[in-house]
Amino acid sequence: MPRSLVTAVLAALLILGMEVTALCAPPQTMNVQVKQSQIRSAPSFLGKVLMDVAYGDRVEALEERSGWVRISVPGKNVSGWIHGSAVTSKRILLKVGGKDMPTGASTGEMSLASKGFNSDVEAEFRKSHRSLDYKTIDQMEAVTFDPQQLIAFLREGDVVPGKEVAR
Amino acid sequence: MSPLRSAVALFLSTLAVFLFPGCAGMDALTQAGAGIAQRSGHITQEQATSITKTSSSFAKSFEDITPEQEYFIGRSVGATILGKYPPFGNQVSNRYLNLLGQALAQASDRPETFQGYHFQILETEEINAFAAPGGLIFVSRGMLRCCRTEDAVAAVLAHEVGHIQNQHGLKAIQTARLTTAFTILATEGAKSVGGQELKNLTQAFEGSISDITGTLMNSGYSRQSEREADAAAVKILSRVGYDPNALVAMLQEMEKRLKPGGLDFAKTHPSPQSRIEEVQGMIGPYKAVPVIPVRQERFRMALGNV
Numbered sequence: 048m049p050r051s052l053v054t055a056v057l058a059a060l061l062i063l064g065m066e067v068t069a070l071c072a073p074p075q076t077m078n079v080q081v082k083q084s085q086i087r088s089a090p091s092f093l094g095k096v097l098m099d100v101a102y103g104d105r106v107e108a109l110e111e112r113s114g115w116v117r118i119s120v121p122g123k124n125v126s127g128w129i130h131g132s133a134v135t136s137k138r139i140l141l142k143v144g145g146k147d148m149p150t151g152a153s154t155g156e157m158s159l160a161s162k163g164f165n166s167d168v169e170a171e172f173r174k175s176h177r178s179l180d181y182k183t184i185d186q187m188e189a190v191t192f193d194p195q196q197l198i199a200f201l202r203e204g205d206v207v208p209g210k211e212v213a214r
Numbered sequence: 215m216s217p218l219r220s221a222v223a224l225f226l227s228t229l230a231v232f233l234f235p236g237c238a239g240m241d242a243l244t245q246a247g248a249g250i251a252q253r254s255g256h257i258t259q260e261q262a263t264s265i266t267k268t269s270s271s272f273a274k275s276f277e278d279i280t281p282e283q284e285y286f287i288g289r290s291v292g293a294t295i296l297g298k299y300p301p302f303g304n305q306v307s308n309r310y311l312n313l314l315g316q317a318l319a320q321a322s323d324r325p326e327t328f329q330g331y332h333f334q335i336l337e338t339e340e341i342n343a344f345a346a347p348g349g350l351i352f353v354s355r356g357m358l359r360c361c362r363t364e365d366a367v368a369a370v371l372a373h374e375v376g377h378i379q380n381q382h383g384l385k386a387i388q389t390a391r392l393t394t395a396f397t398i399l400a401t402e403g404a405k406s407v408g409g410q411e412l413k414n415l416t417q418a419f420e421g422s423i424s425d426i427t428g429t430l431m432n433s434g435y436s437r438q439s440e441r442e443a444d445a446a447a448v449k450i451l452s453r454v455g456y457d458p459n460a461l462v463a464m465l466q467e468m469e470k471r472l473k474p475g476g477l478d479f480a481k482t483h484p485s486p487q488s489r490i491e492e493v494q495g496m497i498g499p500y501k502a503v504p505v506i507p508v509r510q511e512r513f514r515m516a517l518g519n520v
Contacts, residue, residue: 164419188330196313
């Protein structure tokens with residue numbers, strides 16, 4: 048077989064491989080991609096918190112409903128809802144070389160937590176940008192209200208969904 | 215392996231992809247292809263490794279930035295903004311802004327970011343607002359003075375949440391910087407990054423921060439991005455129960471206050487009038503925003519001195 052033919056088939060194969068990836072349905076196993084989140088009893092921030100989850104935790108996706116994903120937690124007798132923005136179908140590996148490390152996985156399928164632009168890079172960056180105000184950033188991050196407080200705030204201001212439409 | 219057998223193997227694996235288009239198939243397939251080519255003497259081990267790597271790093275873009283990395287980018291973008299505009303220290307005002315902003319963010323299409331949404335008033339007369347990737351939002355005193363109601367403040371904040379939801383900041387990063395960063399990760403992924411790699415990574419980081427802050431403070435987002443942020447704002451306001459007409463009211467007030475040729479919103483945003491027209495295309499003709507006494511009172515208490 049001529050070399051050029053093998054090369055052509057190879058090229059086709061590589062391109063095809065990339066195309067197919069785009070058509071893939073999301074795998075069932077998902078990972079928490081935010082620092083912390085909650086599994087709730089209903090697909091809403093008003094749902095009761097059943098369990099806290101943290102960055103890198105693995106969950107099984109069961110169904111999706113308007114942006115929320117119903118999940119179960121392997122090894123725990125818990126199933127409930129988490130917002131889709133808190134999870135990813137990419138594998139997140141917290142420990143490099145740990146038992147989570149799949150053999151032969153490519154970098155496209157997984158992302159290594161704490162790699163890339165991380166606290167080490169920020170520290171290195173700050174060495175040459177001493178006038179920047181990270182103190183206020185840290186203070187900003189400390190201001191967090193839970194969903195119940197936010198709902199109360201809206202209620203106290205008579206902010207009700209649908210009301211402005213009805214007037 | 216003989217060329218004929220290689221071709222058969224390639225054909226079979228190609229067929230397998232059509233018959234079983236599973237997610238795991240693609241990378242295995244690429245690896246198999248590269249492996250076959252290597253064994254058949256067409257390429258060396260090194261080239262085979264390179265193909266496997268290139269094929270998986272080929273599709274890298276801002277979308278491959280993890281929320282965790284987005285968070286670190288956002289912190290430094292925010293710290294840079296605060297380096298230029300000092301924070302306005304009033305705790306009551308900032309607390310109010312966070313309650314309102316976090317309630318709005320929760321109703322967005324992206325309520326959860328790595329470390330959540332946080333809001334801060336800037337001590338400047340300039341009419342300006344910035345959204346740093348990941349959820350850090352800054353609004354100037356000058357901008358808040360364009361707001362006559364809580365609904366109008368909500369409109370400003372919802373527009374900024376729209377920028378974060380659509381990752382407009384990350385889109386401003388030049389592809390070359392991401393290519394550098396992802397290449398370092400692809401080769402160093404399994405090891406911890408140190409020495410020269412950390413320097414190179416920090417350089418890519420520094421460039422990314424400067425791409426974003428340059429866009430936020432000087433060149434501005436594209437018209438398309440501003441339209442997307444306004445569309446997101448209308449959606450969020452309606453979901454929560456604020457009047458989207460307040461976005462129009464705020465833009466009208468801004469139109470009056472912006473100085474032509476100014477270095478603030480006048481420089482980085484489409485004219486308020488053109489945004490008003492686009493927003494009215496989404497919500498219909500402007501109707502005055504009704505003042506709800508209890509809401510107006512707390513708005514006045516929190517931001518009256520701004």
